[in-house]
Amino acid sequence: MTTSNPLPIFEGNHLRNDKMKAIVQTEYGSPDVLSLKEVDKPVVADNKVLVKIRASSVNAGDWHLMRGDPFFIRLIFGGFLKPKIQILGVDIAGQVEAIGKNVTEFQVGDEVFGDLSECGFGAFAEYVCVIASALALKPTNTSYEQAATVPTAALTALQGLRDCGEIQSGQQVLINGASGGVGSFAVQIAKAFGAEVTAVCSTNKMEMMKAISADHIIDYTQIDVTKNGQQYDLILDAAAYRSVFDYKAILKTGGTYILVGGSIGRLFQVMFFSSLISRIMHRKVKFVTAKPNQSDLAILRDLIEAEKIVPFIDRTYSLSDVPMAIRHLEERKVRGKVAINV
Incomplete structure (x- = not known):
């Protein structure tokens, strides 16, 4: 179940900085279609932020996208027969590793959290490259796991x-x-x-x-x-x-x-x-159709820092155990949220 840091990926005697680990799916189905793979690490773009993901969380939308059910989800997100979105997950908390030249609101090392649902998903991975407006500074009084359950x-x-x-x-x-x-x-x-x-x-x-x-x-x-x-x-x-x-x-x-x-x-x-x-x-x-935005993330951060909201975590799983985490959520017995420690 929880929590160990992923091992570095070596090629010969050298660390491969161009790769990362991610949970990938190439077909619709049960959690068995999800697997931990080595994929290309994203490269920061001019108007984007490269985030080293420390934690994520699982939502009902993840299992619907994973299964392609109900069927209209395939029409909305693309991938009639096979999923267009191959790395699921929308909630992240982590650290800014690099910023594009047009980004002014964040600095390298900032602790952030955000919602990737309008930015191509990709939270079940070690890194993601995302537009700055999808992120806000993380609440100072929460762990990465707690912050990742919020967005x-x-x-x-x-x-x-x-x-x-x-x-x-x-x-x-x-x-x-x-x-x-x-x-x-x-x-x-x-x-x-x-x-x-x-x-x-x-x-x-x-x-x-x-x-x-x-x-x-x-x-x-x-x-x-x-x-x-x-x-x-x-x-x-x-x-x-x-x-x-x-x-x-x-x-x-x-x-x-x-x-x-x-x-x-x-x-x-x-x-x-x-x-x-x-x-x-x-x-x-x-x-309700939620609309992710930076100002509402800041409102939530303020409520958390004022201790008016406390994230409630049912269980925490490691990145490799995302299939198990989604299976647990599908059982509909979760109290609060299920977190992923990347």
Whole structure:
């Protein structure tokens, strides 16, 4: 499982500085299609930053891209029969090793973190070359592993609550799927905005919810949250496996339901029919598509340094064990995030 530094690659008696190790896939399928290989190390471009990756993390998008499922993912990201993206992973934390001549916001040696989802992916590797705007300075009070769990999940939670939900201090907010990556950040971010937060999770994850200071905790194995009589101003659903209409009774008139993750059926329901559903329910129904950006990464960094957000790591794996990490995530039993120590 965790954590050993990769061995240097030698050719004769000389270290090969033009190569690196990465987890590569050349076909769609189970985690078995992923393998640790030696590939070309990227060369820094004029407007980019070369980052030595110290840690990454695993997201649901990684297993969907790995399997090419649902099928429309292949149409969006290219690779109808074989994956166009051969090195997966979007979350990174590491050190700036080199900068292009047009880059002014970073210096060699800076500790950074970022989201590569709009920059070609490639986080499951020892190095990546990326545009500077995809990065921000890493929180000073976190490890590389903790910082690497933040970008995708916390950006999704922040933009879902702030931009889609227009969250306000004093509101009653429900987070369904509160113990997952997005959910655990959403609980803490909603608290930082001054909301009163109810977290929905399973029995064995209730202690985690206490640790991240949820105001109220509902064990969904014991209580049906849609029938508990409490109404909410805002619902963020990170585990959408039931119809949106089930939440009408507990969502205040004019309130907002935000879908983040769950079944493909629920995803399509909201993506294609959100406007119609909103009119029928007299409540806003929205779907989050997170937009990585440097300013929001800086906001998250400030919240972490102020100790209003604490990344929660379920397990840490080494780079060579990325297939095992994705398999663990697919089991849907993860608390918080799964980190990768590169």
